[in-house]
Amino acid sequence: MSPEDKVRNIADASKPNAGRIYDYFLGGNHNFEIDRQAAQPVLQASPFLPSLLKMIRWFLGEATRRLCEERYTKFLDFASGLPTVDHIHQVAPKGTKVIYSDIDPVTVAYANDIIGNNPNVRYVHCDAGKPEDLLNSGVIEELFGKDRKIAIGFNGIAWFLPDEPIDHYMDVMYEWAEKGSKLFTCDANSTGLSENAKTIMNQYAKFGQPFYPRTMEKLQELVKPWSVTEPGFMHLEKWMDMENIVTQETQDAWSWGGIYGVFLTK
Amino acid sequence: MLNKLTLQNNEKEQIKILRECFVRKRNELSNRITKSLLSMAFENRFTLHPRRLKELGLEETKNYQEFLTHLNIDKAKQIGRGHALEGLGVKPLLSIGNILRDSMICELEPQYSTILKLSEKLLDTYLSSYLLGFMTSREDQTLKEQEQIRKALSTALEQQRRELFIKNHAIHTYVNGIMLTNLEGSITYVNPAFLKMWCYDSTEEVFHIEIIRFLGADFNELMNVLKTTGGWQNEFTAHRRDGSSFELNISASLIKDDSNEPIGVMASFIDSTERKRLEAQFRQAQKMEALGQLAGGIVHDFNNLLQVITGYTSLEMMNAPRESDRYNNLMQIKVATERGKGLTEQLRFFTRQDTGKARTICLNDVVNETYNLLKRTFQPETQIRLTLDKDLRSVKADPSQMSQLLMNLCVNARDAMIMNKDAMKASRPRKTEENILTIETYNKDIDKTLAQLYLNAKPGKYICVKVSDTGIGMRPEVIERLFEPFFTTKSEKSGIGLGLAVVYGIVRNHNGFFDVQSTLGEGSSFEIFLPIFEEPAKKQVEEQHKPSLTHGKGAVLIVDDDSQMRELAVTTLKQCGYHTIVAEDGVEALSMYKKSKAEIDLVILDIIMPKMGGWECFRKLKELDPDIKVLIMTGYTTDGSVDDFLKEGAEDVILKPFDLETFTNMVNRVLKA
Ligand SMILES: Nc1ncnc2c1ncn2[C@@H]1O[C@H](COP(=O)(O)OP(=O)(O)OP(=O)(O)O)[C@@H](O)[C@H]1O
Ligand SMILES: C[S@+](CC[C@H](N)C(=O)[O-])C[C@H]1O[C@@H](n2cnc3c(N)ncnc32)[C@H](O)[C@@H]1O
Ligand SMILES: [Mg+2]
Numbered sequence: 001m002s003p004e005d006k007v008r009n010i011a012d013a014s015k016p017n018a019g020r021i022y023d024y025f026l027g028g029n030h031n032f033e034i035d036r037q038a039a040q041p042v043l044q045a046s047p048f049l050p051s052l053l054k055m056i057r058w059f060l061g062e063a064t065r066r067l068c069e070e071r072y073t074k075f076l077d078f079a080s081g082l083p084t085v086d087h088i089h090q091v092a093p094k095g096t097k098v099i100y101s102d103i104d105p106v107t108v109a110y111a112n113d114i115i116g117n118n119p120n121v122r123y124v125h126c127d128a129g130k131p132e133d134l135l136n137s138g139v140i141e142e143l144f145g146k147d148r149k150i151a152i153g154f155n156g157i158a159w160f161l162p163d164e165p166i167d168h169y170m171d172v173m174y175e176w177a178e179k180g181s182k183l184f185t186c187d188a189n190s191t192g193l194s195e196n197a198k199t200i201m202n203q204y205a206k207f208g209q210p211f212y213p214r215t216m217e218k219l220q221e222l223v224k225p226w227s228v229t230e231p232g233f234m235h236l237e238k239w240m241d242m243e244n245i246v247t248q249e250t251q252d253a254w255s256w257g258g259i260y261g262v263f264l265t266k
Numbered sequence: 267m268l269n270k271l272t273l274q275n276n277e278k279e280q281i282k283i284l285r286e287c288f289v290r291k292r293n294e295l296s297n298r299i300t301k302s303l304l305s306m307a308f309e310n311r312f313t314l315h316p317r318r319l320k321e322l323g324l325e326e327t328k329n330y331q332e333f334l335t336h337l338n339i340d341k342a343k344q345i346g347r348g349h350a351l352e353g354l355g356v357k358p359l360l361s362i363g364n365i366l367r368d369s370m371i372c373e374l375e376p377q378y379s380t381i382l383k384l385s386e387k388l389l390d391t392y393l394s395s396y397l398l399g400f401m402t403s404r405e406d407q408t409l410k411e412q413e414q415i416r417k418a419l420s421t422a423l424e425q426q427r428r429e430l431f432i433k434n435h436a437i438h439t440y441v442n443g444i445m446l447t448n449l450e451g452s453i454t455y456v457n458p459a460f461l462k463m464w465c466y467d468s469t470e471e472v473f474h475i476e477i478i479r480f481l482g483a484d485f486n487e488l489m490n491v492l493k494t495t496g497g498w499q500n501e502f503t504a505h506r507r508d509g510s511s512f513e514l515n516i517s518a519s520l521i522k523d524d525s526n527e528p529i530g531v532m533a534s535f536i537d538s539t540e541r542k543r544l545e546a547q548f549r550q551a552q553k554m555e556a557l558g559q560l561a562g563g564i565v566h567d568f569n570n571l572l573q574v575i576t577g578y579t580s581l582e583m584m585n586a587p588r589e590s591d592r593y594n595n596l597m598q599i600k601v602a603t604e605r606g607k608g609l610t611e612q613l614r615f616f617t618r619q620d621t622g623k624a625r626t627i628c629l630n631d632v633v634n635e636t637y638n639l640l641k642r643t644f645q646p647e648t649q650i651r652l653t654l655d656k657d658l659r660s661v662k663a664d665p666s667q668m669s670q671l672l673m674n675l676c677v678n679a680r681d682a683m684i685m686n687k688d689a690m691k692a693s694r695p696r697k698t699e700e701n702i703l704t705i706e707t708y709n710k711d712i713d714k715t716l717a718q719l720y721l722n723a724k725p726g727k728y729i730c731v732k733v734s735d736t737g738i739g740m741r742p743e744v745i746e747r748l749f750e751p752f753f754t755t756k757s758e759k760s761g762i763g764l765g766l767a768v769v770y771g772i773v774r775n776h777n778g779f780f781d782v783q784s785t786l787g788e789g790s791s792f793e794i795f796l797p798i799f800e801e802p803a804k805k806q807v808e809e810q811h812k813p814s815l816t817h818g819k820g821a822v823l824i825v826d827d828d829s830q831m832r833e834l835a836v837t838t839l840k841q842c843g844y845h846t847i848v849a850e851d852g853v854e855a856l857s858m859y860k861k862s863k864a865e866i867d868l869v870i871l872d873i874i875m876p877k878m879g880g881w882e883c884f885r886k887l888k889e890l891d892p893d894i895k896v897l898i899m900t901g902y903t904t905d906g907s908v909d910d911f912l913k914e915g916a917e918d919v920i921l922k923p924f925d926l927e928t929f930t931n932m933v934n935r936v937l938k939a
Pocket of ligand 3: 764765
């Protein structure tokens with residue numbers, strides 16, 4: 001899809017759009033009645049979906065908090081979405097440098113609006129499947145200087161990408177980053193995924209966003225050569241000490257392995 | 267400005283007690299709020315992180331304590347606004363209020379009964395301000411976000427509008443005719459190219475016409491095909507509003523909406539007249555190519571055969587006594603063979619791959635020369651118009667070939683006009699009474715688009731020579747075969763059908779191309795394109811060259827059956843100061859010579875002539891006057907026979923075709939000798 005088509009798609013009020021439905025599930029206002037209508041059958045079949053998506057978003061905040069505590073001062077984030085009040089540069093201590101990126105030109109344009117002229121933040125266009133485009137652009141050197149010990153975000157995007165680009169992403173980032181860099185990500189564990197869940201995913205795919213569910217073992221393989229830090233792959237609630245176990249609900253409904261997060265290091 | 271709650275005097279005392287009470291409950295309150303908020307984590311917006319909830323319980327109690335101290339209503343609103351921005355949900359917000367209310371009113375210990383009313387009042391004020399701030403901010407936020415997406419929508423709409431405009435414009439200015447119809451076959455739109463193609467002034471006119479006229483087929487038929495195959499095509503000869511016809515090529519397809527349902531038909535119209543003409547030309551060119559190869563082979567073999575025949579005939583003639591029947595028969599064979607050679611020579615022109623003696627020339631000079639040769643051979647009422655471009659660029663070409671080319675075209679034009687005159691007598695309708703031959707020259711740049719209009723044309727700079735006549739015109743079948751060797755519509759005597767074959771060969775050998783236009787009964791035009799040669803023509807050399815026709819004095823009898831040849835010789839010799847007399851054959855020549863022997867200084871004698879051939883005439887003349895000066899002029903001869911003539915006493919032999927310089931030189935030399 002060309003950038004122009006994307007702009008048109010996201011703002012085309014005549015057809016439901018995957019991005020806007022995602023926004024609606026999260027509780028945002030960037031959606032139209034037609035999206036809310038289209039979302040209803042999905043919501044009815046899986047009422048826990050909004051909670052699930054919120055958790056994915058919260059894992060981003062969780063990771064930021066943890067990495068800031070570990071004194072990482074430079075963040076490079078992929079598939080960032082809109083940098084609203086909870087995003088990295090809002091959560092991290094003042095002076096933390098953040099480069100966000102996203103494939104969607106509309107998001108990139110809004111995001112720059114929101115950021116304004118914050119000297120420590122950049123928001124650029126990049127396909128997470130081709131990180132080299134961003135790494136080779138001048139913006140890294142301009143904001144980070146020569147430092148390559150970086151905290152890297154790859155959150156909430158893995159299931160939107162096939163295996164091959166993820167493999168490529170991990171290799172390129174590993175090659176580029178300095179020892180001691182950390183990368184956080186989360187993915188769904190598709191082991192045992194029910195037909196019913198697949199139907200729901202296919203429904204969503206029809207609005208323009210296909211899913212690529214994979215097993216945890218597969219992701220473990222894809223993230224190499226990064227090494228997994230303790231305590232390894234953990235359900236998102238666990239990372240955030242939450243009582244409400246959404247994962248349990250989804251496991252009952254979709255009979256899969258739920259959503260887990262992980263921190264990797266070089 | 268009311269931003270602080272004012273208390274009555276008795277309340278000022280009570281509030282101190284209330285504050286004390288609150289401080290005692292604070293820790294417990296904070297824990298209750300936190301617990302409640304955590305249990306409702308998913309009720310908040312995604313922007314409010316669960317870790318933040320743990321801080322919120324304590325923050326909330328601090329806030330209320332502060333309110334109890336300063337009674338600042340605005341501050342309460344601000345807190346509400348802040349929570350909304352962070353993403354606190356309505357349920358968790360209300361639960362905070364409920365917990366505060368429970369703990370400060372419902373669960374208030376009996377010893378505090380005096381302050382119950384005040385506590386209620388303060389809590390109401392606080393919570394309502396807090397809620398107000400929260401709600402306005404939520405509204406603002408929603409509006410702002412909705413505004414953002416609306417902005418995106420209008421940007422996209424604007425973009426769509428612009429795109430639509432561009433598409434519209436593209437259809438409107440498209441070179442092919444476009445027609446849109448609904449599914450019932452009513453025309454809903456046609457573009458200007460369509461109107462022009464069909465000679466209509468306005469769209470409305472078109473709307474009133476049966477669609478079958480434009481499609482050459484029934485609309486239902488078209489729909490049936492479209493529904494099964496998705497595409498429909500048609501070719502037919504269409505008639506414009508003014509009655510003129512053109513070749514039409516239509517292709518139609520269904521227009522579908524987003525859900526793939528047909529909503530109309532779009533048809534594209536192409537005038538293929540031009541294309542068809544090119545296709546025909548192309549076929550013709552291919553045929554010519556094949557014929558050329560064939561002819562090339564034949565010419566070679568044929569020449570050898572003719573050579574053998576002439577050789578043996580000559581041998582036999584040496585053995586045969588002159589005047590004998592046998593000798594005469596052999597002579598006939600020889601004459602016929604010579605003619606055969608002449609033909610093969612012409613054919614060779616058609617097949618030859620070189621440009622002869624090419625040099626840089628200005629075609630205007632050739633036109634002028636040819637014009638001078640030709641003008642007398644036309645009927646007196648024929649007008650000849652020369653429109654020569656003074657700035658005509660040069661070409662690299664063999665002048666004699668160019669002259670031949672022009673001559674062939676002009677002779678055809680003359681014939682066509684004579685035939686038209688005959689036709690007129692048979693009262694065929696015709697526009698002009700007068701016969702006009704026009705020879706034009708001009709420069710023409712052929713760009714890519716133009717090049718597509720002509721066969722074998724490459725883009726570049728060209729000069730054109732165009733020969734137009736008001737003659738009989740040609741039928742399409744004739745145009746198709748025009749350049750084929752031996753294709754003629756003329757009687758066997760007047761044409762053998764090599765003229766244009768030679769033109770074709772010459773043009774191709776000079777990397778040129780041509781265009782033929784003809785309307786039956788009105789005339790034809792042949793436009794020859796030759797690539798220019800950039801180096802300027804060496805005018806000076808030309809000028810030194812041209813006037814070098816050798817002048818002299820004396821009377822010359824010219825004997826030739828070919829009127830053109832006679833004319834050529836007469837014109838040239840007159841120009842050079844000679845007096846001329848003409849005879850059409852040997853018999854006439856003899857009688858003329860007998861009559862005016864004293865006045866005639868030189869006889870120029872063609873060899874092959876009807877009635878009495880050149881040989882016989884030559885010998886008879888020699889008998890009449892052994893000192894007679896005879897110059898033999900022949901195109902059909904071999905080296906052997908030149909010698910024969912010289913042996914028999916001819917002054918010299920000049921071979922056709924000759925250049926005029928050589929000719930006049932020779933005449934002059936012979937007369938002086
Ligand atoms: N200007 C013209 N107007 C009408 N018909 C023409 C014209 N030029 C050529 N043609 C047609 O094309 C035929 C072929 O022409 P072409 O010059 O090759 O042969 P020809 O004139 O018949 O014989 P030749 O030139 O060998 O004496 C002619 O017989 C005539 O029918
Ligand atoms: C759910 S994802 C992740 C958002 C954010 N990182 C988070 O953790 O909540 C949403 C964003 O991913 C972006 N996205 C989708 N495919 C992408 C790709 N191949 N490369 C980069 N961004 C992509 C979308 O445009 C959208 O803004
Ligand atoms: Mg001819």
